[in-house]
Amino acid sequence: MYKIFVNDKLLTIGKKEVNGAVNLHYKTKTTFESAFDLLFNTDKEHIHIYHSKKNKVWEKFQNFAQPVYAAGGIVRNKDNNYLFIKRNGLWDLPKGHVEKKESFENAAVREVEEECSISDLKLGKFASVTYHVYFDKRYYLKVVYWFHMKYKGTAKPKPQKEENIEIVNWFSKDKIPKLMKNTYGNIRELTQNQILNNKK
Template sequence: MDQKYRIYINENTLFLTDTLPVQNKEMKQLDLQSFDFPTFYKNLDKGAKKQYVLLTENPKAAFKMIKQNCLLIKAAGGLVRNANDDYLFIFRNKKWDLPKGKVEKGEKMKEAAVREVEEECGVTILSNGEKLCKTFHIYQLGNIIVLKKTNWYEMTVKGKPKLIPQKEEGITKAGWFGKNDLEPLLKNTYLLILDVLVAGKIR
């Protein structure tokens, strides 16, 4: 999605694009001339599951404008596969998720992804492959609007190691799941996780 952006705001999706995306759901087109992100965010029903599109010849400039109104946090995570072709999921904040965390100062995104996965799940990463995708989501922290950019990487482990969820990070469960076991998890996960699975050719 070069020069096109998909930003998740709770259950809502905001597309910045120069061509209308093909979607099954109804999509509300926003007026570029009058669009003001702080106003849009303030009036947004965060619990709704709506899709919005900002059609513009320069999606990058529109994204930069949104970014200027937010605190940018960089994070990195992994889609981890074991020797049995099972995938690693964690349970945190009452939802199934993939392991990820904030990038520390001076740390490369790829290094941060490995460190976070190893810390959150108690495993050793055998190989760290190519970047699968990047995701963007916006949330509120006190009075600050945060834009989190997460880079996702393909990873493998040796065998099928025992998982040790990092409870101090709010992770209550961690498990290995085959492709055929994912449906119940995907009914209780974040929209951006579905994008990672598509990028990893699991869905």
């Protein structure tokens, strides 16, 4: 099942109906329009679009909402603290757009370095992909590839002010749940799955 965040609400695409959601059977692109109308203009929290050929629907969705690709890092230091940024008043993880002909791995490391003014990063394993939709004259699907990283340096991170980053800091696991009260839905879920539920 594909999971796309729309602000803090949820749009999913799958083969069958799901309990607890407003279920819409996919017919044409107007199904997507109906889903977004419900998400943006009502109090409905979860819209689910279903069809036996869910991958075909996913392809059509990417024609409806233009994909924009980014990459970012889940960065841990030698003290087992994690790197978070605060941008536009919300806690986030460092990430940014993938440049032309750039790999997701290179983009993730570059963006962490630029946004947090640190280097000496060791790229780890792939973590997850997150999806969210935003509207700017048309719908865009933000596709973010996340990678685990280790930081072995000692320099104090600094926020990249021109990217509207206000704070960059390290946080221990026990401090992170408080941050998650003021963040995005996709970051909350990513953090839960990749940091808080991680036994390492």
